[in-house]
Amino acid sequence: MNLYNMSEIWNKLREEAEIVATKERILSKILTEYVLERSSLADALSWRLSERLAKDSVPANDLKELLFSSFKDSPSILEHVKADLIAVQERDPACHDFISPFLYFKGFQALCAYRASHYLWNNNRQDIALYLQSLISIVYSVDIHPAATIGSGILLDHATGFVAGETTVIEDNVSILHEDTLGGTGKEGGDRHPKIRSGVLIGAGAKILGNVEVGHGARVGASSVVLSDVPPNVSVAGVPSRVLGEITGESTPSLQMNHTLNSMKEYEAGGGI
Numbered sequence: 597m598n599l600y601n602m603s604e605i606w607n608k609l610r611e612e613a614e615i616v617a618t619k620e621r622i623l624s625k626i627l628t629e630y631v632l633e634r635s636s637l638a639d640a641l642s643w644r645l646s647e648r649l650a651k652d653s654v655p656a657n658d659l660k661e662l663l664f665s666s667f668k669d670s671p672s673i674l675e676h677v678k679a680d681l682i683a684v685q686e687r688d689p690a691c692h693d694f695i696s697p698f699l700y701f702k703g704f705q706a707l708c709a710y711r712a713s714h715y716l717w718n719n720n721r722q723d724i725a726l727y728l729q730s731l732i733s734i735v736y737s738v739d740i741h742p743a744a745t746i747g748s749g750i751l752l753d754h755a756t757g758f759v760a761g762e763t764t765v766i767e768d769n770v771s772i773l774h775e776d777t778l779g780g781t782g783k784e785g786g787d788r789h790p791k792i793r794s795g796v797l798i799g800a801g802a803k804i805l806g807n808v809e810v811g812h813g814a815r816v817g818a819s820s821v822v823l824s825d826v827p828p829n830v831s832v833a834g835v836p837s838r839v840l841g842e843i844t845g846e847s848t849p850s851l852q853m854n855h856t857l858n859s860m861k862e863y864e865a866g867g868g869i
Contacts, residue, residue: 641663
């Protein structure tokens with residue numbers, strides 16, 4: 597991962613915004629409003645998210661103040677946002693800059709808004725945190741409970757249909773695709789949602805259910821249903837999922853973004869669909 601400090605990321609965003617504004621006149625207004633007239637990343641992010649999430653019941657200006665105060669009062673949020681932005685640019689082959697996820701990518705924006713809701717939840721403002729969660733779900737089709745704990749350097753690719761329950765834990769440097777569910781198994785309370793360790797890659801449409809652990813550096817195949825713990829550094833797939841083999845000879849799956857399972861023969865032997 598490239599190492600950028602906050603000012604470098606902000607300057608890079610402004611530079612890219614200026615280039616696009618010059619190239620595409622029709623976009624110059626929103627680039628000026630959301631980036632070039634803003635004083636900081638926190639300011640810019642508050643404007644962009646509030647304009648996407650605003651409803652008649654809660655105007656954009658009120659949301660803007662809520663988001664900005666969350667970002668300002670918790671500098672760690674912006675460090676997470678910075679790492680998420682770098683993760684998108686480095687791992688998504690369709691992304692070649694920072695301005696695109698900032699302006700357009702729903703997964704990145706939904707994560708940023710979740711981070712504000714998580715801060716509010718942890719500061720005894722559960723009602724407004726839940727309201728923000730509902731807006732994120734409506735606008736982005738991403739439903740993350742504000743009590744869920746999510747680390748930094750997260751790629752939420754495409755994002756549509758992603759669900760993470762109340763006691764979910766996602767550690768740093770995890771890559772997740774669309775239609776993935778990190779959910780419970782029924783009506784039980786308490787600690788009931790998955791724990792996703794660092795470096796994990798979760799393929800599209802996977803369902804990981806219950807208080808199970810997906811170990812460091814594991815890879816979950818697309819459309820798999822995971823109901824039990826996954827050891828570190830293995831590939832699993834199938835319904836229910838089974839271990840296909842160890843991951844060797846490559847770096848962290850979430851960084852490599854290699855969704856290829858060991859072989860179709862192993863996939864079928866492992867109980868694949």
